Amino acid sequence: MSHQENQQLIQTLHECIAACNHCFDACLQEDNVKMMADCIKLDRECADICAFFEQALSRNTKYKKELAQLCAQVCEDCAAECEKHEHDHCKECAEACRKCAEACKQVA
Amino acid sequence: MSHQENQQLIQTLHECIAACNHCFDACLQEDNVKMMADCIKLDRECADICAFFEQALSRNTKYKKELAQLCAQVCEDCAAECEKHEHDHCKECAEACRKCAEACKQVA
């Protein structure tokens, strides 16, 4: 993978983290928080593993493929959950997660 | 600070992280999740900063005092929120956070 492709992936992960954390915070302020419980849990999970991968990539980790595979899986699960909801922050999060899952799968 | 005191602090942080993450997960399974929203948010905040401090301590960070001060503050806020609730996981989390805040204040 070229340096440029690496930079592209880091940027995609970065946007996914931002979307997941925004969705996490916004879900906790919704009227029906109970309905969002799985979404809140997955938002944290997804933001955390993507942040880990982003850091690992920028220090040139040798576990790129393995982390990409795991990230892709978590991103897809988070997207699938977010797609169940009508909130803008969920839709935006789902979109960022799908994009990130695709980018990760190309590396894995 | 002696090595032994450091080990004691690491253990206390470790127990606080476990209590916060358990409380985070359990709050999301409660009937009235909305009432637990601040607790969920602070549980994550507290677990994350304590985990950061635990890692930093074990690599002999030079920012021990600064991290201890910040950890103490987050632990106290998390304890104060948990103490508002009657759930066992909240009571246990409050106790772990108070203990951790005290340990951190002795270092800060």
Add this chain to the structure above:
Amino acid sequence: MSHQENQQLIQTLHECIAACNHCFDACLQEDNVKMMADCIKLDRECADICAFFEQALSRNTKYKKELAQLCAQVCEDCAAECEKHEHDHCKECAEACRKCAEACKQVA
């Protein structure tokens, strides 16, 4: 996996993180740091992924198997590198990593 087995794994990860971070810090103070470069890099990698897994376990992650598999691999790589060196901190780190790899493989 029972709660007790989970607690055991968290403790094993915890000891591995401490050993890796201590080895990281001690390697940087050795006379021949260049010889330790791969060890320093793997110590960080291993401490970070184990810390991630420890946090994830304590919040009841659904990606236990996947994280255990990745952790086992990084622990084995870190142990193999540490075993090349005669420093006490490397020997202790190798031992902690081997133990952690075994524990992770039982979950994966």
Add this chain to the structure above:
Amino acid sequence: MSHQENQQLIQTLHECIAACNHCFDACLQEDNVKMMADCIKLDRECADICAFFEQALSRNTKYKKELAQLCAQVCEDCAAECEKHEHDHCKECAEACRKCAEACKQVA
């Protein structure tokens, strides 16, 4: 602080993390690794606290001022160390750290 200012700070932290992790990895490949030991240690410290702050900002943390203050301090220490060396990765890291320290101080 407006949303836009927050986004700007997140981007600055992001660039600082990338520079620190690149410097960490590159230092470990230098001929004279021993001379770079403090730089390696501070690169990790700085990347980790900036990554923590970036995550915390994107989930709308209430500890923005405290984290900004700590980040500014670590960034300045890392910049001061990197400025002692002639490697391009150190110069670039120092520049990213100085810029990040300034951005953090405006928030703290």
